[in-house]
Amino acid sequence: MIRVGIVGATGYGGAELIRLLVGHPHVQIANLYSSSAEGESLEKTFPHVSGLGLPKLAPIDAQSMSKDNDVIFLATPAGVSADLSPQLMKLGGTKVIDLSGDFRLECADAYRSWYKKEPAPAEWVEKAVYGLTEWNYEQVAGASLVANPGCYPTATLLALIPLMQKGWVKPDSWIVDAKSGVSGAGRGLSMGVHYSEINESIHAYKVAKHQHTPEIEQELAKQSGIASLVQFTPHLVPMTRGILVTAYGQLETKVTQAQAQELFEATYADKPFVRVRPAGTHPHTKEVLGSNYCDISVHVDERTGRVIVLSVIDNMVKGAAGQAIQNMNVMFQFPEKAGLPLVPVFP
Amino acid sequence: MIRVGIVGATGYGGAELIRLLVGHPHVQIANLYSSSAEGESLEKTFPHVSGLGLPKLAPIDAQSMSKDNDVIFLATPAGVSADLSPQLMKLGGTKVIDLSGDFRLECADAYRSWYKKEPAPAEWVEKAVYGLTEWNYEQVAGASLVANPGCYPTATLLALIPLMQKGWVKPDSWIVDAKSGVSGAGRGLSMGVHYSEINESIHAYKVAKHQHTPEIEQELAKQSGIASLVQFTPHLVPMTRGILVTAYGQLETKVTQAQAQELFEATYADKPFVRVRPAGTHPHTKEVLGSNYCDISVHVDERTGRVIVLSVIDNMVKGAAGQAIQNMNVMFQFPEKAGLPLVPVFP
Amino acid sequence: MIRVGIVGATGYGGAELIRLLVGHPHVQIANLYSSSAEGESLEKTFPHVSGLGLPKLAPIDAQSMSKDNDVIFLATPAGVSADLSPQLMKLGGTKVIDLSGDFRLECADAYRSWYKKEPAPAEWVEKAVYGLTEWNYEQVAGASLVANPGCYPTATLLALIPLMQKGWVKPDSWIVDAKSGVSGAGRGLSMGVHYSEINESIHAYKVAKHQHTPEIEQELAKQSGIASLVQFTPHLVPMTRGILVTAYGQLETKVTQAQAQELFEATYADKPFVRVRPAGTHPHTKEVLGSNYCDISVHVDERTGRVIVLSVIDNMVKGAAGQAIQNMNVMFQFPEKAGLPLVPVFP
Amino acid sequence: MIRVGIVGATGYGGAELIRLLVGHPHVQIANLYSSSAEGESLEKTFPHVSGLGLPKLAPIDAQSMSKDNDVIFLATPAGVSADLSPQLMKLGGTKVIDLSGDFRLECADAYRSWYKKEPAPAEWVEKAVYGLTEWNYEQVAGASLVANPGCYPTATLLALIPLMQKGWVKPDSWIVDAKSGVSGAGRGLSMGVHYSEINESIHAYKVAKHQHTPEIEQELAKQSGIASLVQFTPHLVPMTRGILVTAYGQLETKVTQAQAQELFEATYADKPFVRVRPAGTHPHTKEVLGSNYCDISVHVDERTGRVIVLSVIDNMVKGAAGQAIQNMNVMFQFPEKAGLPLVPVFP
Structure with missing residues (x-):
């Protein structure tokens, strides 16, 4: 069982990660982080997770985050990960799977031009692996920082x-x-x-x-x-x-x-x-x-x-949380399908 | 006031024609035709038209149809108009606006190949005017048989x-x-x-x-x-x-x-x-x-x-009943906007 | 043709009043008022009304409002009309139809208790007529201030x-x-x-x-x-x-x-x-x-x-704008159905 | 691992049973039955179950059904189970969980009056246990025939x-x-x-x-x-x-x-x-x-x-397939939550 942390737990990406990870056989949801609701129970935001015994929302702090988790999912708006992920990488101790677009574009000018923001530091963009699992399996397996693809x-x-x-x-x-x-x-x-x-x-x-x-x-x-x-x-x-x-x-x-x-x-x-x-x-x-x-x-x-x-x-799944977990499975040598539901909800 | 007949009144195209024509200042809905529910009141099929005093559903009969209407709208499945419209044209007395695809394609083989049906008689296909009002205004104005465009x-x-x-x-x-x-x-x-x-x-x-x-x-x-x-x-x-x-x-x-x-x-x-x-x-x-x-x-x-x-x-409107009425307005020299609502239903 | 003013034109109640009044045979939309977007064209907020030649959004000012309109519809949040309607009533010159709840409750304590706000002045609450047209037809006919019922x-x-x-x-x-x-x-x-x-x-x-x-x-x-x-x-x-x-x-x-x-x-x-x-x-x-x-x-x-x-x-219609217009029709001796569409939009 | 059979696999109840049972740790979907599509692959009806290696649709035959399954779910229209379940019960060998209403009403006249059909044989109605798990846990634990509650x-x-x-x-x-x-x-x-x-x-x-x-x-x-x-x-x-x-x-x-x-x-x-x-x-x-x-x-x-x-x-879940599986868990002494997802799909 590895310890998983989720940043941005009060958003939809965070909620979907929780839905899937609660049933994952090799994972424990160790920490939930939120910049807007620290100290609160997530049930206040999301009544649908009531009764699951999830950890309370903790503040974002790179130091403790790097110690308390084996892998951290960032389900945060553009710009947050550009700053936070390099801190976590430097501290070591945890892998990072970033669901935002901050580490996807190799060309800094392209990022500036399409995102209208400053890009993440080039050295970390270079080290990040683009997590399209089916096509980058080997690189994902060896990655510390995964840029999870856009939907x-x-x-x-x-x-x-x-x-x-x-x-x-x-x-x-x-x-x-x-x-x-x-x-x-x-x-x-x-x-x-x-x-x-x-x-x-x-x-x-x-x-x-x-x-x-x-x-x-x-x-x-x-x-x-x-x-x-x-x-x-x-x-x-x-x-x-x-x-x-x-x-x-x-x-x-x-x-x-x-x-x-x-x-x-x-x-x-x-x-x-x-x-x-x-x-x-x-x-x-x-x-x-x-x-x-x-x-x-x-x-x-x-x-x-x-x-x-x-x-x-x-x-929300293959376009975000599901593929992120698929990448985690590959990074930690779990079976690729672990924790991922095999039958769609139909109708 | 002209007398209008609608064939296929129990379908959605027919219902939309009724919605718009009830408020048209120069038109009286004189006859409703249906092959499936003749003799019945339309309220049984469409409770939303209750209380409007609409005529009962009459059987399809070219002879009486040509006499009892100044214009007939055909809101019928592919194949019906191919047969009925030439009869009405030959009898004279009424103009026809066909909302189906039967008179739109000039090439008989194209009709056969894409519709998987036998096309309407070539002489009538030739006489039909394609009713894209904005681009065929003059031809529509002089037409007896209009092929109303597809949505x-x-x-x-x-x-x-x-x-x-x-x-x-x-x-x-x-x-x-x-x-x-x-x-x-x-x-x-x-x-x-x-x-x-x-x-x-x-x-x-x-x-x-x-x-x-x-x-x-x-x-x-x-x-x-x-x-x-x-x-x-x-x-x-x-x-x-x-x-x-x-x-x-x-x-x-x-x-x-x-x-x-x-x-x-x-x-x-x-x-x-x-x-x-x-x-x-x-x-x-x-x-x-x-x-x-x-x-x-x-x-x-x-x-x-x-x-x-x-x-x-x-x-249902510009893609069917509304454009059909716009064409009728042009054919009968009514103001082009007559009877057509000018403000969309929003939200 | 009477001159109509609409306060709260950038809300849904205002939009629905416009939809119905544009087609009303005895009415001209003379003025649109908005506290948030004065001077702007309503098309910026509501592209669906493009091309109708509506007046620009004017600021809320009781003095000019009372002069420039024969009737004013207030489609505003609770509390606005409580203040504005008495001003308009005192100035005279225009009738008011209030779509909010400010003049519906005769008991001031009930208003305080259920709305958690201070009620409108008692003398005007007393003069307001509850506009459930089917049951208060006579009173509505003689009213200067109508409290349009809740949906x-x-x-x-x-x-x-x-x-x-x-x-x-x-x-x-x-x-x-x-x-x-x-x-x-x-x-x-x-x-x-x-x-x-x-x-x-x-x-x-x-x-x-x-x-x-x-x-x-x-x-x-x-x-x-x-x-x-x-x-x-x-x-x-x-x-x-x-x-x-x-x-x-x-x-x-x-x-x-x-x-x-x-x-x-x-x-x-x-x-x-x-x-x-x-x-x-x-x-x-x-x-x-x-x-x-x-x-x-x-x-x-x-x-x-x-x-x-x-x-x-x-x-939006019988529960708000439509009934308001029905009341206007009664207040101005127009036919009760004037300007109100007779066939629902189905499907 | 027990062998499970599902009757009515081409309906929504059947599809939902499959969704949940595919992930159940103590169960193997051994047989799918359908009266309308025997011999076919379920993927033809439900593309969403493609690639799961499910058994082909088999015809309904009480003799083989009783031998080839440890428990059978009936997700069939009213009237089917009334006939089939007694046959299965008499043959023994399999337990039955009936998702229809055929064994819920103890009073035969009530069934006749509300369902407008002939009720199931009284002796089997008597033996059936009403599967509202939270309130009939003990009876469900000992049941051979469970009448799963209506939604x-x-x-x-x-x-x-x-x-x-x-x-x-x-x-x-x-x-x-x-x-x-x-x-x-x-x-x-x-x-x-x-x-x-x-x-x-x-x-x-x-x-x-x-x-x-x-x-x-x-x-x-x-x-x-x-x-x-x-x-x-x-x-x-x-x-x-x-x-x-x-x-x-x-x-x-x-x-x-x-x-x-x-x-x-x-x-x-x-x-x-x-x-x-x-x-x-x-x-x-x-x-x-x-x-x-x-x-x-x-x-x-x-x-x-x-x-x-x-x-x-x-x-579809607590109102049908989910509660049926909850009952199966109780009948076979599996953990009550086995195979049932713990986090709703939100949003």
């Missing part, structure tokens, strides 16, 4: 990497039209999460400006050796959880449906959390809700010469 | 035509990622409209196979003189009403945001039901709910050389 | 008054279990309207403590001459609009289903906005959405000796 | 029994106003589960006629020794999962909030799946979603002399 990049990269590794798609042709539930916006208050404004409505946001764009391009380039240009558009859907990515690529060469299908099936045959759906089907986000799966179907349109990939995840 | 094509064509008329976008680059509420699927029962399956979930359907694809391509070509190849993907969103089209085009030439903005504003300046939103904004489907508006915003992404157009309508 | 009391009183006037129900037996959509909570930000918290969930709130309780009891007593004790429990339902009241009363005497049915049908036979449903049916809130109807069905349970009344309204 | 009765009885055991409430005063998500209606097609009809709407149904009424009255009488008369009204809420019961009882005697609070806390102190909430709070159904909890808060209204109890469950 959109997770669903997107699992869909695009196989095709780009083959060189089947024109690298500047990618259009990623993504649809997300509202929980991705977090627990903070804004008109963007006001029920009466969001319910029974769909809209795009941050067209051409979303900070997950450079993350997708960076990792796609690293995995495939080809620099791609990705048009990424997120949309807000009136549902709480779930992301659907509809990705369009112009084929470089003739590829049949059977070839594309085979490529995906072969690529993910031994990956427990990626399920390739039969040809001609369309995954629903609800079919992975509450689970760590990414379900993918691939469609070749001969009429237009394009490949369309559909990819669904639960943004 | 997806309406939102798509209003977004694409201005750009293709200018020749600014590569004609084979169009990707139209469309999102629709569930009412578009109609009132029939299927797992595709089962609440527990659809709620809290989003999915694509009919990837590369949706029958609105050739309709979009045909009308885009007619309005611009350029044959485009359109990748069209519909999605089902957990909401009742609303369509959002996110359309992506590769620019042929350098176009600035200001130029694109100006193009749309100029094009639709005198169209009462198309509202061009300010640069940098993202329309929500809810902001047109219950109204006949199509709200559009245009975004140029200099980084990728693409134009992205966002277009929202209420699929 | 819950509207649905409740229309259901209970007929039975209490007959003396058929034990006055201390009433249980009113009410369910409301989220728009009733307004446009302000709070965890109580946070999408991810509210969606896919239902909960009761303010059990035994809701401020609409004394309003219901007061008006029920006035209309029936019997003091009732009402157990009122509101619930928040994951939908934007709509209120369903399920009211339970213990019968004093044997009443058959037929008698109860006849009572309601006779009572509301000539009321254009109350529709009594057939015996054995259950109205859905959606069947009145967007309209000013209150649909009612009554059920007698012989096994338990109770009468159960189901009553549905759109909280 | 509404579960939430209701856990709220009412403590008060009736004390004799604090007038037995003919109970009003149970219940609100349920749509999944309770099952996977079959009907207008009652049509998305566009149900979404954004709430309605009551089966007023005074719901078949869970006699079940509640029977068990309340058995646990308290007092015959109660319960007014039960179910409502359909636009959400997939969750039940909220708002129960109103007239106090026989003066009871303070503190006394009521203490009663509930003491009663359920050692019950792992009933959580009594602090005084003054209101549980949300979402706060138990996906879990086997029943969360309860109790409110005494001194003004009206009533007690109001709020009780929330996930209808």
